Amino acid sequence: MTMKYDRVYNFSAGPSMLPLEVLEKVQAELLNYNGSGQSVMEMSHRSKEFIKIAEDAEANLRKLLNIPDNYKVLFLQGGGTLQFSMVPLNLLRNSKKADYIVTGTWAKKAYKEATKFGDIKVAASSEADTFTWIPKLKKEDFREDADYVYITDNNTIYGTEYNYVPDTGDIPLVADMSSNILSREFDVTKFGLIWAGAQKNVAPAGVTIVIVREDLIGHADASVPTYLDYKVHDEADSMYNTPPCFSLYVAGEVFKHLLENGGVAAKEAANKEKAAILYDYIDSSEMFKCPVAKEDRSLMNVVFVTGDADLDKKFVAEAKAAGMVNLNGHRSIGGMRASIYNAMPKEGVEALVAFMKKFEEENA
Numbered sequence: 430m431t432m433k434y435d436r437v438y439n440f441s442a443g444p445s446m447l448p449l450e451v452l453e454k455v456q457a458e459l460l461n462y463n464g465s466g467q468s469v470m471e472m473s474h475r476s477k478e479f480i481k482i483a484e485d486a487e488a489n490l491r492k493l494l495n496i497p498d499n500y501k502v503l504f505l506q507g508g509g510t511l512q513f514s515m516v517p518l519n520l521l522r523n524s525k526k527a528d529y530i531v532t533g534t535w536a537k538k539a540y541k542e543a544t545k546f547g548d549i550k551v552a553a554s555s556e557a558d559t560f561t562w563i564p565k566l567k568k569e570d571f572r573e574d575a576d577y578v579y580i581t582d583n584n585t586i587y588g589t590e591y592n593y594v595p596d597t598g599d600i601p602l603v604a605d606m607s608s609n610i611l612s613r614e615f616d617v618t619k620f621g622l623i624w625a626g627a628q629k630n631v632a633p634a635g636v637t638i639v640i641v642r643e644d645l646i647g648h649a650d651a652s653v654p655t656y657l658d659y660k661v662h663d664e665a666d667s668m669y670n671t672p673p674c675f676s677l678y679v680a681g682e683v684f685k686h687l688l689e690n691g692g693v694a695a696k697e698a699a700n701k702e703k704a705a706i707l708y709d710y711i712d713s714s715e716m717f718k719c720p721v722a723k724e725d726r727s728l729m730n731v732v733f734v735t736g737d738a739d740l741d742k743k744f745v746a747e748a749k750a751a752g753m754v755n756l757n758g759h760r761s762i763g764g765m766r767a768s769i770y771n772a773m774p775k776e777g778v779e780a781l782v783a784f785m786k787k788f789e790e791e792n793a
């Protein structure tokens with residue numbers, strides 16, 4: 430397989446592929462950004478050039494996701510993991526109760542972290558079935574006085590994704606969208622807070638996006654460390670301290686690229702097409718199986734196994750030799766996982782399916 434610049438099809442779950450056009454633009458601008466005589470890497474975050482980069486990134490994200498004015502957009506550091514603490518530290522504001530739906534490793538980590546700060550309940554869990562499905566909950570399943578309900582919208586490791594937005598009534602719904610933000614359309618107003626690390630669908634690792642309804646800001650206890658209070662970042666337009674400048678700049682370029690190519694709706698159609706190519710083949714195969722309930726399958730992370738750990742290893746090694754890398758499942762569950770985020774071209778998925786067919790024939 431020959432790709433431009435001898436690049437491979439990279440199925441990594443994160444950090445992951447970025448659009449080639451964006452990488453080329455970043456490369457062209459690397460030494461002298463927009464006539465400034467500097468790289469963005471060398472630029473003061475207080476300079477007019479960088480402030481414009483940050484403002485444009487926010488405006489374009491607002492356009493892409495149709496974010497209403499009563500929601501704040503924050504660009505933070507600390508990755509997804511810091512949000513496991515920031516969410517409870519800011520949102521446990523009345524009863525100090527929160528209900529979590531546990532659908533995988535990241536949901537469980539978020540739940541465990543929150544138990545340090547309040548009365549946290551597991552509203553439902555699919556752990557007994559190795560997280561192969563998504564619980565379907567109704568308003569009555571949550572504690573009436575919960576300060577928020579928490580979900581992991583796409584489960585990167587187990588390859589499941591919510592195909593519905595849980596109705597939580599007046600209780601704010603918090604969603605970790607680290608591995609599916611910008612992959613499909615959704616209604617921001619159904620959520621109190623959405624957050625996402627950048628390193629899957631958005632940018633190189635560094636920036637974490639938080640989209641939060643303004644009435645949920647400003648409730649952190651005085652003892653909460655300054656950096657962990659959303660209000661501090663909101664009041665400083667995400668410039669309270671030095672932001673992850675380069676990651677934010679690339680995120681901004683990815684947002685522009687999305688807007689120039691039909692926005693989230695066009696990506697959703699392309700992602701559905703790519704996922705169908707792969708799942709349809711897996712379902713027709715004698716060798717490969719997807720353990721996930723059909724209605725809960727992720728558009729972004731496709732997990733599959735042969736049922737034989739040695740054969741799985743052989744598959745991953747031979748795929749790598751054929752220019753398709755990072756197809757191993759998460760180290761905690763093994764098997765295979767093809768992460769087919771926004772930047773993975775359809776040709777990459779077609780090449781993978783052709784390779785799987787050949788492998789199945791050769792190893793039947």
Ligand SMILES: Cc1ncc(COP(=O)(O)O)c(C=O)c1O
Binds near residue numbers: 583585607
């Ligand atoms: C859904 C989800 N949430 C949270 C995280 C943790 O993110 P980070 O490594 O940025 O802390 C990940 C990482 O892969 C993830 O996939």
